Amino acid sequence: MSESRNKPPVSVTPGQWSFTRWRTVGQLEALEVYHPLFQATVFLQGAHLSHFSPRDQNNWLWLSELAKFQPGRAIRGGVPVCWPWFGDPAKNPPEIRKRTLSPCAHGFARTAVWHFEDVRESAHEVEISLSLKANEDFAEQWDGHALALITFSFSVRGCQIALTTTNLSRQPLAFSQALHTYLPTTDISRTRLLGLGNSQYVDTLKNWDYFSQEGPIYIDGEIDRIYESGEPLTMVTPTGKCKLTAVGSDSTVVWNPGPEKAKRLSDFPDNAWQKMLCVETANAAADYRVLNEGQSHTMGVFIGRA
Template sequence: MSERSDKPSTSLAPGQWSFTRWKTIGQLEAVEVHHPLFKAAITLQGAHLVHFSDPNENNWLWLSDFARFQPGRAIRGGIPVCWPWFGDPAKNPPAIRNHIKTPSAHGFARTTLWQLESVSESAHEVEISLSLNTANEFSKEWEGRALALITFHFSIRGCQIALTTTNLAQEPLALSQALHTYLPTSDITNTRLLGLGNSQYIDTLKDWNYATQDGPVYFEGETDRIYETGEVLIATTPEQRTKLIGFGSDSTVVWNPGPEKSRRLSDFPETGWRNMLCVETANAAGDYRVLNTGQSHTLGVLIERG
């Protein structure tokens, strides 16, 4: 085996990668990382992280047992990229809603092929970047021209994701977005989310009315809230504590479908709501962003354990 230097290798030639390789998952092409300190897998469709773990742990992310890896189909679990709009187009502010030409939720990025831009490796970390340029496509779905660049940084410490959007149009671009992180738990009723106490939120299940969070977030059924904060959050389950540190975000979406909605969701186990929660680093509701020509904005999250 050849020696591995701490100096990163940035070549896209797979033969020069030490830890990264091409892989087919279902019908989708992916890049898979087998590093001595961690493992990861990203599908090119959606730039979708479906696995991250250290060698001795299970997946840090929840992935549905019924997830289907098919062209044009959103993957249930992992970290979908919701872009260039989040949620129901009709529930977005007019600056975003008026430029969307489809009723589909969460934008088109999660079902679109992204371009692999770079792979950088060292003895301690791996960084992978992918891009999506909408300049010449998607006019049937969206009146916008933008470049999205997503970078995944993996290390023994955890996983950091940074999604940078640059406006390529000659007019301002308004967007909402989210890194839709699914986390696992053995028991949702014995799970809580810390860090949102005293913050305001929109309860989408109660006519989008505002409320104030009192203490930790507990899950007692369907939950769908947009919190007006992007602070450090800690998801505590019977197994572990997961810290999520957002940046470029002043909103957090907390979601669990509960028992009734679970029966209606695609690619979702009927009792799957008991074993997952979503903590989404977002620019949603009033936290949407407007970019002038050539301007960029980065939304990101660092996920750690402990």
């Protein structure tokens, strides 16, 4: 059945989808999209996107060959959702630290089971929406009340992820977050990241001091930086270019464990640091956000080919 390109995807009831189906991967439930133009996999645990590729192309995301699909265990690779805090709670601003009751990095969203909301399909696009209500179920980890809604939009052009946070409490709510996107490369030594030149960054490996970036970013070992920029980025690899366009973000995290830390990471091959780079759309460090009662904030990224 033909359909106008401008017509929005149509929501249909489960079991009547044309391109989307439920699948169990390991011990986790996932939604798999088999569209004539593209494929994608989204897990309910963590609202975790592990695969996206246009037809006849390899995965645009890096996924560890040692990744485990188990309840309560974060998936190594793809796009983990860091929420409602990013990184080490102790390194977050005071307004976030006072609400964080767990020492675990990156919040609880990436291991929580999200609620299925909707699948919308058309001849050219598939959208999947999931939600997570942070309420008394998470009271031992976080002193807050908020709703996270994530929508994945897949098309032959690329993948768009939009994460919307709504403050459901009566008090102002401070939070930090990131879409921890793992991108593949055939050789990290011949890979560069464009778009962050002339921006300031915090180097977490150098006592959290500030530095200035000049020109492209090259990776020759461990890197863990929070850039004060939300500008469009291009990752250039020996086999192609990937472009990331962010919204609602004025910070970007660039991370690679390097050879030594790679040996200490779970579900991560020792040499895998040579085949990936994390370029994370974020609200981190000074770019954390505060919402008043009932307010919402959307942070997102479009991943496409340059």
